Amino acid sequence: MRFVFYVSLLALCSLYALLRGGAPERTIAISYFATWILDRWVHYFTPAEYAEMDPGHLVIDFIIWISFFIVAMRARRFWPLCLVSLQTIALVAHTAKLMDVTIVPRAYFVMQYAVSYPVLITLAIGTYCHQRRLKIYGTDPPWRNS
Numbered sequence: 001m002r003f004v005f006y007v008s009l010l011a012l013c014s015l016y017a018l019l020r021g022g023a024p025e026r027t028i029a030i031s032y033f034a035t036w037i038l039d040r041w042v043h044y045f046t047p048a049e050y051a052e053m054d055p056g057h058l059v060i061d062f063i064i065w066i067s068f069f070i071v072a073m074r075a076r077r078f079w080p081l082c083l084v085s086l087q088t089i090a091l092v093a094h095t096a097k098l099m100d101v102t103i104v105p106r107a108y109f110v111m112q113y114a115v116s117y118p119v120l121i122t123l124a125i126g127t128y129c130h131q132r133r134l135k136i137y138g139t140d141p142p143w144r145n146s
Helices: 002-020 023-045 055-074 079-099 105-113 116-137
Strands: none
Touching: 002 023, 002 116, 023 055, 023 079, 023 116, 055 079, 079 105, 079 116
16 A cells, blocks of 8 residues: 555656756656666565665665755755655664665664655645746746856
């Protein structure tokens, strides 16, 4: 049930951002959806046990963190910085598991995946704010000039 809910939320938020968002919203939606596909691919090769540090998910989380960071530095939006902060929590989860393998597997799982829902909700809110700025000002420049 949790999987169906997450996939539904991912599809809704990504489609909303793709159809109604500006360039930063679309970039985030595409990159986040791509990492979800990578995550599905990783699960074919490594079981989701969370007893040890998961290098496949570490790589995926680092890739999406870099993507969020690049968008946050270039976009004329505040909300991508929130995504960078949220994704940092997932990276810290991997670091914590690497430093202390006695961390309960469920805690590692929660630290790793709990950020997924706020990321999608933040994307939807960012897209809504973009639409609102378009309605009020008639324009919403996506990227910084410098």
